[in-house]
Amino acid sequence: MRLGLVSFFFRVGIIFVVVSGSGGEKAFAAGYKIPEQSASALALSAAYVAHAQGAAAAYYNPANMVYGDDGTQSELSLSFIRLPPLQFSGTVGGLQANAASRSESVLLPNIHFVFAQHKAYRFGTSLVFPFGLSKRWDAPFQKLIAEEFTLKTIELDVSAGFLVHETFSIGGGIRGIYSEGRVKSDGAPSPSSRLTRDLKGDAFSPGYYLALSFRPIKNVVMAATYRSEVTPDLEGHATLSTSGSSSGTYNGPASVEVVLPATAQLATAMTYHKAVFEFVYERTYWGRYKSLDFEYDSTLTHPVLIGAFDDPIEKNWSDSDTYRFGLSYQYRPAILLMFGFAIDKSPVPEETLNFDIPDADAHIFSAGFSHRPNDKVRIAAGYLYAKKERRSISNSGKGIDGEFKSSAHILNASIAYFF
Numbered sequence: 001m002r003l004g005l006v007s008f009f010f011r012v013g014i015i016f017v018v019v020s021g022s023g024g025e026k027a028f029a030a031g032y033k034i035p036e037q038s039a040s041a042l043a044l045s046a047a048y049v050a051h052a053q054g055a056a057a058a059y060y061n062p063a064n065m066v067y068g069d070d071g072t073q074s075e076l077s078l079s080f081i082r083l084p085p086l087q088f089s090g091t092v093g094g095l096q097a098n099a100a101s102r103s104e105s106v107l108l109p110n111i112h113f114v115f116a117q118h119k120a121y122r123f124g125t126s127l128v129f130p131f132g133l134s135k136r137w138d139a140p141f142q143k144l145i146a147e148e149f150t151l152k153t154i155e156l157d158v159s160a161g162f163l164v165h166e167t168f169s170i171g172g173g174i175r176g177i178y179s180e181g182r183v184k185s186d187g188a189p190s191p192s193s194r195l196t197r198d199l200k201g202d203a204f205s206p207g208y209y210l211a212l213s214f215r216p217i218k219n220v221v222m223a224a225t226y227r228s229e230v231t232p233d234l235e236g237h238a239t240l241s242t243s244g245s246s247s248g249t250y251n252g253p254a255s256v257e258v259v260l261p262a263t264a265q266l267a268t269a270m271t272y273h274k275a276v277f278e279f280v281y282e283r284t285y286w287g288r289y290k291s292l293d294f295e296y297d298s299t300l301t302h303p304v305l306i307g308a309f310d311d312p313i314e315k316n317w318s319d320s321d322t323y324r325f326g327l328s329y330q331y332r333p334a335i336l337l338m339f340g341f342a343i344d345k346s347p348v349p350e351e352t353l354n355f356d357i358p359d360a361d362a363h364i365f366s367a368g369f370s371h372r373p374n375d376k377v378r379i380a381a382g383y384l385y386a387k388k389e390r391r392s393i394s395n396s397g398k399g400i401d402g403e404f405k406s407s408a409h410i411l412n413a414s415i416a417y418f419f
Helices: 001-020 038-045 054-060 062-066 140-146 303-312
Strands: 073-083 087-091 104-114 121-128 131-136 149-165 167-191 193-214 220-226 234-245 248-257 263-272 274-284 295-297 320-332 336-343 362-371 376-389 391-396 399-404 407-416
Touching: 038 054, 038 263, 038 376, 038 407, 054 062, 054 073, 054 104, 054 149, 054 303, 062 121, 062 149, 062 167, 062 193, 062 263, 140 167, 149 193, 167 234, 193 248, 234 303, 248 303, 295 303, 336 376, 336 399
Parallel strands: none
Antiparallel strands: 073 104, 073 407, 087 399, 104 121, 121 149, 131 149, 149 167, 167 193, 193 220, 193 234, 220 263, 234 248, 248 295, 263 274, 274 320, 320 336, 336 362, 362 376, 376 407, 391 399
16 A cells, blocks of 8 residues: 555655646755755755654655654645746957846645554655756857756655654654756857767666654654765757867767765754744755766767867766755744744855856745644645855856846645544
């Protein structure tokens, strides 16, 4: 029965992806992670680790599944992500290159399920979209680098929690991540030549995650989680061409390895009267992302194609920190109010900043509520606004001088059912 439910959830997620025409492809957190995977997590700016409850605990902290209601729990949520056009003001190679990227909108489902308690054990499953990005430019300077730069992911988790003692529990799970990427560029590096690229690939990669929950005193919960790094090797097809005095083409198999970094979290939640305060320190190990290196089935021979599309692209990202603060307030017996704030540091150094992922530090603000009209149903909704700091760049190596400005809006609505 459990495997049947897992299969059902995965199929539902795929249907949502097909209907929305996308899948986890709009990044708004540092790098290209998407940490908000439920209505409560969204409303709390993902300060939802030590006090993670209900079905979403299967994803955020499986060690917490063994606390709370003993029955089966489920949650289905839908996020609407809106990215306004990213603005660039400045020059490329000394020439004016003011431009705006395309705006992006997408609907993403999240599904969580926790099975009924069995002695000291409990099992759960989640379908989420943990990483993604999509940046598309139509302006000529930007198109030469990133006409489209897209990564989509969908993750299916199976988790377990074990109650070691009434004050201490452990948990963990296995992750299966399907990734799909596309890179397109089209432009004229000189008046007499033109470069084009269209590369697509996908991969399936396994991973794992671990969690623990500790209740040292009444009304205080301490927790820690770790999600493993996954490095999908996206294999697919590439079409490359250059025109001019000496033209060349490539049409064949290609691949590229991407980094979905490991993440560690330390969290503390304290309950005081009707309020729960939570603080989460999060470390994302982006430092493993050193370069982007495209591989081809046969060696490229044309010097222009080699220089433009074959030489490794340095990234040299750094490990980044996020500080998350959440407040839950039991306004009425059936109504919970939630507020969140986060400081999200960018891993991208100025020397490798580019039009594909023009990332910046962010301040995140969020709010939401949940309402439980009866013992079987809970509905919730949340809104999150991510304000990216203006990111100045003076990159003589790439000839880019100017400033990036961006932001993001997310709405989430969910329904939970308790069997």
